[in-house]
């Protein structure tokens with residue numbers, strides 16, 4: 001099985017070539033040339049076994065035998081619950097899928113930890129080295145550093161904006177003590193970090209260091225996330241005999257698209273609810289049929305502060321019945337700021353599977369308080385948008401409803417304290433980072449390459 005661009009141009013590539021790929025040459029996202037048939041047999045077992053089977057179905061045979069299976073199992077050993085995320089009942093047909101107990105306390109660990117292990121094993125089998133470059137506003141940098149620290153064949157360079165991440169997030173990136181990790185505090189904002197990374201890919205240093213990306217449009221990351229939806233849906237069906245709806249705090253549309261893939265594979269899934277904060281580009285699409293960005297607003301749920309949900313392009317490809325010319329035209333209109341409209345048939349198809357809901361900041365704070373009072377459970381502000389959506393839309397959701405708990409509340413203590421006056425406890429497995437020495441280099445954007453040369457040396 002090979003992958004092609006959603007926009008129809010450029011090369012077709014096997015999954016093994018997509019481990020470290022960003023967009024396709026024509027700017028599109030990689031999607032399978034043939035969509036695989038459903039396989040209900042995937043609903044039971046450990047997360048690692050289900051994730052292995054998903055990757056096998058989606059072209060994993062382009063990697064050496066056993067590599068994926070070993071890599072995912074090895075990665076999961078670092079999780080508090082190696083079998084997979086806990087699924088806890090909350091009464092009233094509600095459940096919580098706890099994705100926030102990994103090494104850096106956000107769901108991104110589930111994708112990045114196994115992906116790093118797979119990339120490392122592949123580099124070993126090819127006797128190659130690489131350098132991961134990552135611009136981050138917080139969670140992704142932390143998960144990247146944790147996933148790649150202490151690896152022999154890969155260096156990791158993370159660029160974070162000076163003053164643009166919380167102390168908690170900065171410490172997650174700067175206290176590993178790993179010789180292969182270089183945290184860079186860049187004098188500028190997140191866009192400066194991202195621009196610098198993009199520029200470095202175009203330089204001759206890129207080939208020398210083997211610069212690679214593992215960003216959120218990476219299809220392997222998404223497929224690894226599909227596994228926990230399959231597992232949880234199986235679990236709930238065996239427990240209740242019913243279908244699950246998922247409410248997913250959404251930014252770049254990666255996590256909820258992973259749930260859509262699980263449904264396509266035949267999992268007993270009802271509706272998928274996109275929950276947004278005041279950056280409501282997707283709820284607006286459901287209201288008006290029109291996809292168009294706006295200026296991004298800063299909120300208490302920063303990982304959802306996005307106006308271009310990149311992975312939605314993959315769903316658009318399904319909605320356009322895999323017509324790549326139509327996707328290309330729509331995306332060009334979106335990039336030119338005009339936006340595009342969905343027709344009635346496309347909107348109907350969209351709403352067969354998805355609902356969308358926006359949660360204002362004051363409602364998110366109220367929801368943190370309500371969930372605390374009702375369930376004695378402390379939730380993060382991203383997860384709060386999902387609880388708010390589940391309550392608001394409960395009439396439209398038959399069967400069981402599962403909240404995707406995307407981050408641990410301790411990562412966003414300020415907002416939680418504002419809501420309930422209680423400081424969330426930091427789990428013991430990450431407490432040590434507060435006593436450890438921080439180590440990072442402060443640089444101007446134009447000096448990032450010299451900082452990399454200084455640490456990792458051109459001669460290595």
Ligand SMILES: *Cc1c(COP(=O)(O)O)cnc(C)c1O
Nearest residue numbers: 250251252253254255303406407
């Ligand atoms: C990244 C992130 C999201 C958004 O996920 P997408 O896959 O980009 O939609 C939501 N919540 C938290 C805590 C995150 O870190």
